[in-house]
Amino acid sequence: MIEQWLYPSLRHGGVKETRSYRISSFLYVGFFGGLLPVLVLGTMNGHWLRVSKRTTLGMLLVGLILLASTFFYTWMTGSMLDALLFSRVTAAGLGLGYRCVLKKRFRLHSVVQGEYRPLTKPAILLSIVSLPLEFLLLRTGEVYFYGDVVR
Amino acid sequence: MAMWSAKEIVLWQEAVYYYELGKYEQAKRKFLEVLSHEPADEIALYYAASCAFYLEEIEEAETYAKAAVKSGTQKEICFALLGAICIEKKAYVEAEEWLLATLHENPRNAGVMAQYAYLMLQTGYEEKAKHLLAHAQYLGHDDETVLHYQYFFQRAYEQPMEQEETIRSYVRVAGNRVDKLVKLGLLALDKEAYREARAYFTQAYRMNPLDEHLVQVLERLDKLIHPMNWPERILLKTGGPSVWWIMLILCLYILAKLHWYSSLMAVGIFAILVCGYFWFSPFLYKWTCKMARRG
Numbered sequence: 001m002i003e004q005w006l007y008p009s010l011r012h013g014g015v016k017e018t019r020s021y022r023i024s025s026f027l028y029v030g031f032f033g034g035l036l037p038v039l040v041l042g043t044m045n046g047h048w049l050r051v052s053k054r055t056t057l058g059m060l061l062v063g064l065i066l067l068a069s070t071f072f073y074t075w076m077t078g079s080m081l082d083a084l085l086f087s088r089v090t091a092a093g094l095g096l097g098y099r100c101v102l103k104k105r106f107r108l109h110s111v112v113q114g115e116y117r118p119l120t121k122p123a124i125l126l127s128i129v130s131l132p133l134e135f136l137l138l139r140t141g142e143v144y145f146y147g148d149v150v151r
Numbered sequence: 152m153a154m155w156s157a158k159e160i161v162l163w164q165e166a167v168y169y170y171e172l173g174k175y176e177q178a179k180r181k182f183l184e185v186l187s188h189e190p191a192d193e194i195a196l197y198y199a200a201s202c203a204f205y206l207e208e209i210e211e212a213e214t215y216a217k218a219a220v221k222s223g224t225q226k227e228i229c230f231a232l233l234g235a236i237c238i239e240k241k242a243y244v245e246a247e248e249w250l251l252a253t254l255h256e257n258p259r260n261a262g263v264m265a266q267y268a269y270l271m272l273q274t275g276y277e278e279k280a281k282h283l284l285a286h287a288q289y290l291g292h293d294d295e296t297v298l299h300y301q302y303f304f305q306r307a308y309e310q311p312m313e314q315e316e317t318i319r320s321y322v323r324v325a326g327n328r329v330d331k332l333v334k335l336g337l338l339a340l341d342k343e344a345y346r347e348a349r350a351y352f353t354q355a356y357r358m359n360p361l362d363e364h365l366v367q368v369l370e371r372l373d374k375l376i377h378p379m380n381w382p383e384r385i386l387l388k389t390g391g392p393s394v395w396w397i398m399l400i401l402c403l404y405i406l407a408k409l410h411w412y413s414s415l416m417a418v419g420i421f422a423i424l425v426c427g428y429f430w431f432s433p434f435l436y437k438w439t440c441k442m443a444r445r446g
Binding site for chain 2: 002005006007008009010011013015016017018024025026027028031050085086088089092093095096099104107108111112113
């Protein structure tokens with residue numbers, strides 16, 4: 001029976017080491033960078049840790065719903081500042097969610113590989129990229145709110 | 152093997168004695184002396200390679216091990232050592248070939264089977280790794296190497312009960328006392344019993360004062376169990392800083408929404424004070440340690 005496992009896997013299949021950021025830092029990325037950086041980094045980290053596709057898609061869906069909810073929040077309240085704070089709190093929550101979801105696979109990675117990728121640079125870059133997008137989303141919500149009020 | 156003089160026999164005995172004591176520097180010197188008399192001695196080459204491996208002189212270890220393979224009949228142990236060397240070098244493809252060659256020589260080598268299982272886990276073949284480990288356990292459930300890797304599998308998959316049982320078995324059979332103590336320390340760390348962990352690591356350090364990794368672990372533990380760092384301990388036991396950050400943010404957000412500004416101020420000031428303490432305490436800790444050393 002065991003003979004079926006005693007064949008070289010790495011020569012043909014390649015080395016498939018897991019990679020990961022320090023997932024506890026996602027909360028800070030969320031709070032300071034917003035929803036989009038957490039969503040991108042969390043999805044990438046999930047893929048690296050080989051989390052099931054269902055979980056990755058589920059988290060992606062939750063992230064998109066939260067993104068939409070910030071838009072609706074501005075639409076309902078008309079306050080961009082409030083919506084920004086709401087967005088950052090939900091992003092921090094999403095970061096925490098990713099931490100919970102990836103915890104098991106992260107543990108495996110920590111014990112077996114014990115190395116982490118630096119998070120600062122990609123987090124700052126993504127935060128800069130997502131800033132105008134977030135602004136656009138909130139501004140659109142605000143415009144809709146005032147459009148509704150005028151009507 | 153040529154006939155040995157009494158001097159060479161003593162040299163051999165000394166070398167093996169040092170090796171078994173774990174004094175690899177001295178052992179290597181003695182084995183190299185043996186090799187100066189008998190350059191093609193496969194066992195001496197193997198031991199020299201093994202000493203160099205433990206001393207983290209990987210290139211040298213590989214040279215001796217390959218020479219041992221060329222000149223000897225002890226292929227199984229040399230292949231296994233070359234596998235371990237390649238794992239250390241992160242040359243995983245080569246490592247797999249050496250380990251498979253070892254298992255081809257002796258398919259009932261439980262230790263190498265377990266090592267191969269761990270290599271598969273490292274390189275992302277989890278299903279295969281689990282099957283191989285199960286077979287290694289079947290071949291030698293009381294084998295020291297099997298228990299060693301079994302422990303790391305259980306640690307990776309977070310099975311604390313099984314981990315404890317494995318450690319108990321490992322402590323019964325293992326020869327290396329430092330390794331036993333390190334494993335007990337790791338188990339205590341997993342249970343967040345920092346003082347217990349410190350006691351085990353201290354004992355391990357006393358037996359092997361040259362291990363820099365142990366020194367680092369002890370320094371970290373000393374810092375963690377220092378009375379000044381009790382807030383950090385509470386923080387770690389309650390989910391880490393991120394949980395507290397999100398709780399604080401939510402709390403501030405809710406208070407702001409309720410327009411309870413005095414409470415918001417109080418919570419904010421408290422949070423700033425706590426953060427200040429966390430930022431300031433490492434410097435204070437260093438200063439206290441410095442003063443204690445001077446005293």
